[in-house]
Amino acid sequence: xxxxxxxxxxxxxxxxxxxxxxxxxxxxxxxxxxxxxxxxxxxxxxxxxxxxxxxxxxxxxxxxxxxxxxxxxxxxxxxxxxxxxxxxxxxxxxxxxxxxxxxxxxxxxxxxxxxxxxxxxxxxxxxxxxxxxxxxxxxxxxxxxxxxxxxxxxxxxxxxxxxxxxxxxxxxxxxxxxxxxxxxxxxxxxxxxxxxxxxxxxxxxxxxxxxxxxxxxxxxxxxxxxxxxxxxxxxxxxxxxxxxxxxxxxxxxxxxxxxxxxxxxxxxxxxxxxxxxxxxxxxxxxxxxxxxxxxxxxxxxxxxxxxxxxxxxxxxxxxxxxxxxxxxxxxxxxxxxxxxxxxxxxxxxxxxxxxxxxxxxxxxxxxxxxxxxxxxxxxxxxxxxxxxxxxxxxxxxxxxxxxxxxxxxxxxxxxxxxxxxxxxxxxxxxxxxxxxxxxxxxxxxxxxxxxxxxxxxxxxxxxxxxxxxxxxxxxxxxxxxxxxxxxxxxxxxxxxxxxxxxxxxxxxxxxxxxxxxxxxxxxxxxxxxxxxxxxxxxxxxxxxxxxxxxxxxxxxxxxxxxxxxxxxxxxxxxxxxxxxxxxxxxxxxxxxxxxxxxxxxxxxxxxxxxxxxxxxxxxxxxxxxxxxxxxxxxxxxxxxxxxxxxxxxxxxxxxxxxx
Amino acid sequence: xxxxxxxxxxxxxxxxxxxxxxxxxxxxxxxxxxxxxxxxxxxxxxxxxxxxxxxxxxxxxxxxxxxxxxxxxxxxxxxxxxxxxxxxxxxxxxxxxxxxxxxxxxxxxxxxxxxxxxxxxxxxxxxxxxxxxxxxxxxxxxxxxxxxxxxxxxxxxxxxxxxxxxxxxxxxxxxxxxxxxxxxxxxxxxxxxxxxxxxxxxxxxxxxxxxxxxxxxxxxxxxxxxxxxxxxxxxxxxxxxxxxxxxxxxxxxxxxxxxxxxxxxxxxxxxxxxxxxxxxxxxxxxxxxxxxxxxxxxxxx
Numbered sequence: 001x002x003x004x005x006x007x008x009x010x011x012x013x014x015x016x017x018x019x020x021x022x023x024x025x026x027x028x029x030x031x032x033x034x035x036x037x038x039x040x041x042x043x044x045x046x047x048x049x050x051x052x053x054x055x056x057x058x059x060x061x062x063x064x065x066x067x068x069x070x071x072x073x074x075x076x077x078x079x080x081x082x083x084x085x086x087x088x089x090x091x092x093x094x095x096x097x098x099x100x101x102x103x104x105x106x107x108x109x110x111x112x113x114x115x116x117x118x119x120x121x122x123x124x125x126x127x128x129x130x131x132x133x134x135x136x137x138x139x140x141x142x143x144x145x146x147x148x149x150x151x152x153x154x155x156x157x158x159x160x161x162x163x164x165x166x167x168x169x170x171x172x173x174x175x176x177x178x179x180x181x182x183x184x185x186x187x188x189x190x191x192x193x194x195x196x197x198x199x200x201x202x203x204x205x206x207x208x209x210x211x212x213x214x215x216x217x218x219x220x221x222x223x224x225x226x227x228x229x230x231x232x233x234x235x236x237x238x239x240x241x242x243x244x245x246x247x248x249x250x251x252x253x254x255x256x257x258x259x260x261x262x263x264x265x266x267x268x269x270x271x272x273x274x275x276x277x278x279x280x281x282x283x284x285x286x287x288x289x290x291x292x293x294x295x296x297x298x299x300x301x302x303x304x305x306x307x308x309x310x311x312x313x314x315x316x317x318x319x320x321x322x323x324x325x326x327x328x329x330x331x332x333x334x335x336x337x338x339x340x341x342x343x344x345x346x347x348x349x350x351x352x353x354x355x356x357x358x359x360x361x362x363x364x365x366x367x368x369x370x371x372x373x374x375x376x377x378x379x380x381x382x383x384x385x386x387x388x389x390x391x392x393x394x395x396x397x398x399x400x401x402x403x404x405x406x407x408x409x410x411x412x413x414x415x416x417x418x419x420x421x422x423x424x425x426x427x428x429x430x431x432x433x434x435x436x437x438x439x440x441x442x443x444x445x446x447x448x449x450x451x452x453x454x455x456x457x458x459x460x461x462x463x464x465x466x467x468x469x470x471x472x473x474x475x476x477x478x479x480x481x482x483x484x485x486x487x488x489x490x491x492x493x494x495x496x497x498x499x500x501x502x503x504x505x506x507x508x509x510x511x512x513x514x515x516x517x518x519x520x521x522x523x524x525x526x527x528x529x530x531x532x533x534x535x536x537x538x539x540x541x542x543x544x545x546x547x548x549x550x551x552x553x554x555x556x557x558x559x560x561x562x563x564x565x566x567x568x569x570x571x572x573x574x575x576x577x578x579x580x581x582x583x584x585x586x587x588x589x590x591x592x593x594x595x596x597x598x599x600x601x602x603x604x605x606x607x608x609x610x611x612x613x614x615x616x617x618x619x620x621x622x623x624x625x626x627x628x629x630x631x632x633x634x635x636x637x638x639x640x641x642x643x644x645x646x647x648x649x650x651x652x653x654x655x656x657x658x659x
Numbered sequence: 660x661x662x663x664x665x666x667x668x669x670x671x672x673x674x675x676x677x678x679x680x681x682x683x684x685x686x687x688x689x690x691x692x693x694x695x696x697x698x699x700x701x702x703x704x705x706x707x708x709x710x711x712x713x714x715x716x717x718x719x720x721x722x723x724x725x726x727x728x729x730x731x732x733x734x735x736x737x738x739x740x741x742x743x744x745x746x747x748x749x750x751x752x753x754x755x756x757x758x759x760x761x762x763x764x765x766x767x768x769x770x771x772x773x774x775x776x777x778x779x780x781x782x783x784x785x786x787x788x789x790x791x792x793x794x795x796x797x798x799x800x801x802x803x804x805x806x807x808x809x810x811x812x813x814x815x816x817x818x819x820x821x822x823x824x825x826x827x828x829x830x831x832x833x834x835x836x837x838x839x840x841x842x843x844x845x846x847x848x849x850x851x852x853x854x855x856x857x858x859x860x861x862x863x864x865x866x867x868x869x870x871x872x873x874x875x876x877x878x879x880x881x882x883x884x885x886x887x888x889x890x891x892x893x894x895x896x897x898x899x900x901x902x903x904x905x906x907x908x909x910x911x912x913x914x915x916x917x918x919x920x921x922x923x924x925x926x927x928x929x930x931x932x933x934x935x936x937x938x939x940x941x942x943x944x945x946x947x948x949x950x951x952x953x954x955x956x957x958x959x960x
Contacts, residue, residue: 367772370714381716390759391752400755404748404808411802413957422799422950429795432755433788436762440784444769450712509747516746520730523744524756528726535722538871542706549710549771550866552856563769563777571785575936 002053005037009118015111020103024091027110031087031117035080038121041066042073042080046490059131066125070494071258074334075124075244075251078341081476082243083117085469089349090236092466093356109149112142116240123248129178129188136174136248140167143245146237147229159232166215166225173212174252180205194259202263209256210270217249219308220278221613223301227285230297231361235352238293242300243345247337250307254334257311258498268315272420275308276427281609283434284576287441287569288605292351292361295442296344299387302431303340307333309424310402317405320417327502328405328510331491336398338487339480343386343395346473350380353462354446358455363565365453366446372459377447379470384439386477389432392521394480397487400517401510403428434572441568450559482522485515566603573605581606662737662889665909670885671696673917680921695881702874710771710867720767721872725879727760732882735889736811737909745811750798753810754791757842760879761787768864775856779863782932786848786860789939790841793946797834800950801827801894803957810890818898823956825897830949832894836916837942839887843880845920847938850929858932888916 008030018026044051045068053066068076090113098106119142122135144167148160181196182188196205215222226246230238253271260267282301289295310333317325353376354369355361370377386393406425409417461467480487492507551561573582586601631642675692682689709717734753736742761783768780802808804827805816817831818824841848844861856863865876892912896905930938 368712370716370770377714385759385762388758388762389755390762391755396752396755400748400751403751407748407751407799407802407808410799411806411808413803413806413954415954415958418954422796425795425799426792429792430788432758433791436758436765437784437788440762440765440769440780444766444780448714448716448766448770449772513746513748516744517752520744520752523733524726524730527730528723531722531726531729532719535871535875538703539706542704542870544706544709546709546711549712549773551773552775552866559772561774562772563774563781568777568781571781571936 001037001040002055003037004033005118005121006055008033008037009115012111012114015114016104016107018107020098020106023103023107023110024094027114028087028091030114031083034114034118034121035084038076039080041068041125042076044068045070045073053125059134062128064126064131065128066122067127068125070497071251071254072124074490074494075247075337076121078247078338079117079120079124079244082240082341082345083113083120085345085349085472086236086240086243087113087117089239089352089466089469090234092463093234093236093352095463096356105149108145112145113237113240116142116146116245120244120248124251127190129182129190129192132190133171133175133178137171139245139248140164140171143167143237143241146241147233149234149237150232156232159228163225163229170212170215170249173208173215177205177208177212180208190255190259193256197259197261200262202260203266206256206260206263206267207270210253210274213249213252213256214274215249217246217253217304218278218301219274219304220281220301221609223278223282224607224610224614226301227289227294227297227607230300230348231291231293235293235348235355238297239345239348239352242297242348243341246300246304247341250304250333250337253311257315260315264315264319268312268319269420270312271308271315272312272424275305275310275312276423277305278302278308279305279431280427280434281579283431283438284572285580285605285607287434287438287572288580288582290362290364290565290604292354292363292366292442292446293348295363295438296347296351299347299435299438300340300344302435303336303344303387306399306402306428306431307336307340309428310334310336310398310405313402313405313409313421313424316417316420317409320414322409322412322414323502324506324509325405325409327492327495327506328401328408330495330498331488331510332398332401332405334494335401335480335487335491336395339386339394339398339477342473342477342480343383343393346379346470346477347383347387349466349470349473350376350383353379353466356462356466357459363442363445367452367559367562368448368450369459370447373447373461375461375467375470377443379467379474380447381443382474382477384443386481388435388439390436391517392478392481392524394477397480397484397514397517399428399432401488401514404510404513437572441565445563445565445568449562452559452562452564482518484518485511488514579608581608581611660741660743662735662742663732665737665906666732666735666882666885666889669889669910669913670881673885673888673913674881676914676917677921677924680918681925684922684925695877699874699877702877703871705870705874707868707870707872710773712772713767713770713867716763717767717770717867718872720763720770721868721875721879723763724760725875725882727756728879728882728886731756732886734810735886735893736814737889737893742811745809747808749809749811751795754794757883758787764864764876767868771867773867775859775863776866778857779860779866782860782935783864786841786935786939789936789943790838793834793939793943794838796943796950797831797838797946800946800953801831803950804953814893815898817894827949827953828894828897830945832891834942834946834949835887835891835894839884839891840920841939841942842887843884845884846924846927847930848935850924852924853929858929885913888913891916 012030015023015026041051050069055064057064119135119139123139126132126135144160144164147163148157151157178188181193185192185195218226230242279302282298282305286295286298310329314326314329317329351361357373386395389395389399406421409421489511582605584603587599589596672692674695679689731753733743734749765780765784768776801813805813807813807816817828844851849860851862853859868876892909896908
């Protein structure tokens, strides 16, 4: 099976020479080969335990060996599932681009998509520092190429370069982390990191990794690439990037967390606070957006925040010796990775369907799509309910695990951790409420009501190839909702491989509770069926009618009287004004204007966090650096003075040696 | 099972009690206690009128709303008598299940492309978002006080006969009563009888529902009201009393609560819209104070 994986990556270069119409089919076959090769390792792990695979490739730092433990296998399966859905979806989504794009750019796109898939699999399996960093870099590079698919637009290219730069900052920080560990232990690998952590002070090295991986994951304030890159990329790419690629950052953080030995409380507090802030600000920013994909991108930040809260709760539980809270927090965080991958890619794919059908994803222009795009709207509705953490869907299960950890810990009334747990509880609850607010807006404004603008052409449902992945994802979402004890068991088994296994008693209790939720979900569905049965029976006896919407006495209303996304968000905006900068741009009416011409009104909101933490520094640097240009006089005699000054300073510094 | 029966009994008479109280205070004789239910049954026999701009959401929302409230009712215990469903952390499920019903009602309001209903939808989403922390923190502090994490275990262990438990029961009952008012759109947040669409919250969302679906929504609202007031009563009724006495006390409490709402709705106007957020946040503040009191008590005793 390993051979299939290798062959797929080797022959992938052939995609450049194939004729244009065969490229997609070839790409699909390659993806299937990669899935077949790599998923077999993961399935092997779940039956036989950790697997070691020699790829048969030797680099300067030795042979590349894949070590796949249950944690890697879990991420491996998520990657394979979402990438499979992504490549199927691309079959429909890329069709309109086929005649427009040059053959080589289509080839490059599909090639990068495959290699992104392969690189992510490698990231989860490699333990050697050099090889890991190489795979990490491949992942960033190929995702960069995918983001700039529509590079003819200047904004897309600019976004891509911004993304590339931030990813290299992330790369540098992770490399620094590995180097710091290897300077102490002599091993440039995760084993070296583990040994470093055994020796003492864990916080500084953890922070390095947390920053590095956190940029990929999108924790606030390291998030600024996310809301730019996701809307710029084509939908199958944003689905995969948001669904799994940002999870590679989480994978890295979890991998490092498994190795921690000391300072657990400090680290737990840091992760919890960053997670809570990301969750809350992410969802508040999401509500302010007009662009559906940007809204979803901010929701990725929010969900990464929820994962952060789970990890923080787990760490605090471990530090304070509350095994149940530790297990519940980590289990919730891990399961939320899978859940978020499922519903976020589902939502991005359906947002792509909207773009495909009406060529805009600005919610101010959408509306009424439910009548023409039935299946897309079902899929989006299920995604929206799942991401809001509403039962009987999957998002609830992982959030429930975290809640349960928090509430169980609260019931022990320990004073020292009380405030932290309260913060986690408050943020989770608020995130849940805000999420409902946001997704009633997103679904209601895009799909329900009447259209807000004239659509260029009659709206049609997208081709069925773009709906197949949605169907697959919904099936998995429902399976988690109705069989939570199975998935909970899988996640808890993975956690038992962490350095401190938990007694079987506690894990059995958790699985039992999850089983209860599964049963209640079934009860709910049966109640629903009975009630719908009664309704259908009653409706068959009486006459149905339809008429215009009640206009409260005003009969000349039309679609322009509907609520808009901006007005829906307005009540929250008033409350959240200090943390978002909200601007109205308009020209007011003059008193003397008897026949005023058409006026424009436009609102937007700024990301104040990005503004304050990143852009203000950038502006400062841009302003001060030109002053250093004084030194660049262009005169050769000046330039000779610089090395001389340098040498003098160096020789003066040697005096320090004798002091 | 007992709790479900009690909830259903209270559900029968409480809307009538409210109407009757208001009638008496305004000097009228008023309709019989069961009149609100006769109105609902009349609605249930009718067909629906659908707005031309509505979709499948509009048709499924009312039924799903009722189903969520009904299943949520199965979680509510009556003191030591088992709720039908119970597990560790079940109140999280309870709150999120009610969230599903709310989500669909909000969507059905947006479905008919009416500006008024959009306004109501926005308010409902906003207020319930603000209200949720109060509920969770309250239950968190009760869990902390009793050391248990499900409705059933919490209410069994809440009253162990000292002044602290009586005090905490009282505050919790008060906060839950306030949550009831907000969740079921009563004064001072919302006036169910207002005739101006601009100032409605819940009622404006269901402006376009009619016939059978409107009846279903009214049933669900009544049930939801009793759900929350039963939780509140659970905090207030001491467990040392005999079961029959407790049942009587429960039913009387429900009457008093309904009469209190009737009194409130007769003698005061609803809040200005802008004050609602403040009002809800002050309820949150009470529950946060409560949780701090509990942590101090637990570590002191």
